[in-house]
Amino acid sequence: MFKLSDFSALIFDMDGLVLDTETTYFVAWQQAAKTMGYELSESFGLSLSGLHYKVIEQKLMALCGADFNLQAFNQLSGIFWREHVNAHGINLKHGFTQLLEFIVQQQIPFCLATNSRAVNAYECLELAGIKDVFSTIITRDDVRHGKPAPDIFLKAACLLQVPISQCLVLEDSHAGIVAASRAGAFSIFVPSTEPADPLALALCDIVMIDLAHTLNIFQR
Numbered sequence: 001m002f003k004l005s006d007f008s009a010l011i012f013d014m015d016g017l018v019l020d021t022e023t024t025y026f027v028a029w030q031q032a033a034k035t036m037g038y039e040l041s042e043s044f045g046l047s048l049s050g051l052h053y054k055v056i057e058q059k060l061m062a063l064c065g066a067d068f069n070l071q072a073f074n075q076l077s078g079i080f081w082r083e084h085v086n087a088h089g090i091n092l093k094h095g096f097t098q099l100l101e102f103i104v105q106q107q108i109p110f111c112l113a114t115n116s117r118a119v120n121a122y123e124c125l126e127l128a129g130i131k132d133v134f135s136t137i138i139t140r141d142d143v144r145h146g147k148p149a150p151d152i153f154l155k156a157a158c159l160l161q162v163p164i165s166q167c168l169v170l171e172d173s174h175a176g177i178v179a180a181s182r183a184g185a186f187s188i189f190v191p192s193t194e195p196a197d198p199l200a201l202a203l204c205d206i207v208m209i210d211l212a213h214t215l216n217i218f219q220r
């Protein structure tokens with residue numbers, strides 16, 4: 001079993017790993033689609049986990065057809081999303097606060113590396129009440145290619161001034177685990193959806209139930 005001391009830095013994903021945002025996105029997408037006369041299934045929602053918004057748009061067009069008004073959908077989903085998060089907020093994933101406290105105590109460098117655009121990432125972090133937690137944040141806007149390309153994690157390692165081989169990546173999605181593998185990082189897969197993606201299970205180094213379980217392993 002690995003030890004936390006085996007690594008020089010931690011890299012956190014955001015959506016589905018630190019923040020429970022993916023459920024809020026899908027609620028908004030379903031409402032927008034229904035308003036426009038379409039239906040998005042739960043299985044379709046699961047297939048979007050961790051993907052860049054451009055890929056999500058491509059999947060929507062493939063599902064709904066060439067006549068699908070993507071601009072109207074984006075406007076509606078944005079309205080519904082803000083209504084939802086203003087009413088309910090954005091929750092932190094179970095175990096994150098305790099894990100953060102531990103790695104700060106251990107003086108281990110860490111950062112956030114997300115496939116979200118910067119404006120969306122910072123808004124979500126503020127809504128969740130943790131906008132000042134991460135001093136280093138890498139978003140889709142900072143690299144040429146988003147996950148599953150390795151660019152975001154390689155950029156994170158560069159900013160942390162740590163070789164990527166000495167970084168531990170915490171991810172919840174297939175796209176993120178593929179990106180970590182391609183970058184050459186050690187990865188922990190914390191699935192945010194059930195059933196867990198089989199390809200991510202095959203590619204990751206370790207699977208954890210949640211961040212609380214991850215902390216328990218670190219403390220041994």
